[in-house]
Structures are given as C-alpha cells and as structure tokens.
Amino acid sequence: MALDRAVKGKINLKRDPEQEQAVREWIESIIGEKFPTDDYEEALHDGIILCKLMNKLKPNSISKIHATGGPMKLRENVAFFQNAAREYGVNQSEVFQTVDLFDKQNIQQVTMCIFALNRLAQKHNFSGPKLNYQTKLPTYD
Numbered sequence: 001m002a003l004d005r006a007v008k009g010k011i012n013l014k015r016d017p018e019q020e021q022a023v024r025e026w027i028e029s030i031i032g033e034k035f036p037t038d039d040y041e042e043a044l045h046d047g048i049i050l051c052k053l054m055n056k057l058k059p060n061s062i063s064k065i066h067a068t069g070g071p072m073k074l075r076e077n078v079a080f081f082q083n084a085a086r087e088y089g090v091n092q093s094e095v096f097q098t099v100d101l102f103d104k105q106n107i108q109q110v111t112m113c114i115f116a117l118n119r120l121a122q123k124h125n126f127s128g129p130k131l132n133y134q135t136k137l138p139t140y141d
Contacts, residue, residue, distance in 0.1 A: 014108045022133035023114050029129045030056045041107045047077030053114075054084040056128070057121050061087065075102055085113065089120045 020040045028034055031052045035043035044050060051065040061084040066073040078098050085095055094116040100106035118131035 015111075016108075019111055019115075019133055020107075022131060023111055026118065026129060026131040027053050027114070041101075041104050041110075044101060044107075044110060045104065046074040047079075047081050047101070048074075050081040050114075051077050051084075053117075054081055054088070057117065057124070057126055058084065058088055071102075078102055085117055088117065088124070090116045 024035055024040060024043075027049060031049065033052075035049065037043050048065055048067060051062045054061050055065075062080045065080070066077050075098060078101055082095050082098070086092060090113065094113055096106065096109040096113045100109045115131060115133075121128075122130060
C-alpha cells in the first residue's frame with residue numbers, strides 16, 4: 001500500500017498544470033464547449049469529452065457516447081476513445097490504459113495521448129485549432 005502511494009506520488013509529480021491547461025483549451029476550442037468542472041482529471045474521467053473530441057477530429061468515429069450510466073457504461077466511453085485514437089493512428093505505446101484515466105492513476109499519460117492525437121490531427125490536415133504548448137527549458141542562474 002505504501003509502495004502504491006509512492007509510485008502514484010512520483011507519477012503525479014510529472015504532471016504539468018500548464019500542459020493540462022493547454023490541452024483543456026485545445027479540446028474546448030474544438031468541441032465548442034467548456035469542461036464541466038475546473039478539475040482536469042475529473043472532467044475527462046468519464047470519457048465523454050474525449051469521445052466528443054475524437055468525433056470532431058474524425059466525424060462518426062464513435063457512434064454511441066454514454067452520457068449517463070454506471071461505471072461500466074462510462075468505462076466504455078474511455079474504451080471507445082482508445083479504439084478510435086488507435087484507428088486514427090495514435091501508436092499503442094502512446095494510448096493510455098483505462099485505469100490511467102478512469103481510476104486517475106496516471107493522468108500525465110492521458111495528457112501525452114492527447115498531444116499525440118494533436119500531432120496526428122495536423123498530419124491528417126485537420127483545419128481546426130492546434131494544441132499550442134512550448135516546453136520550457138530549465139533556467140540556470
């Protein structure tokens with residue numbers, strides 16, 4: 001149990017609030033709606049927003065999005081997104097595991113998957129907004 005917390009703590013240290021904000025703004029601009037909460041991981045948790053994003057990048061790539069239902073139905077949304085992302089061309093190694101998002105175990109991997117999706121969208125000549133985020137290099141005094 002202590003090891004679980006230690007591993008989760010290290011994963012959470014890798015999270016970058018500025019990256020998450022850039023992802024949030026990109027998704028909101030594409031789907032045309034605001035996240036339902038300011039909590040990034042909670043807003044993405046049920047997969048609904050990710051399914052909407054995928055359908056904007058590739059129309060009708062996800063035919064049914066569960067807006068309500070128990071955990072199994074909402075987990076299905078996450079699986080729908082993962083399958084559609086792979087079909088779009090996201091490499092398997094860049095697609096997060098369901099527990100990364102649904103159980104909030106590795107939100108950074110979810111963010112990295114969305115960055116990969118953005119790169120592919122540009123290759124697919126997506127005419128919408130691009131995800132703009134500049135990695136900041138460390139400064140030395």
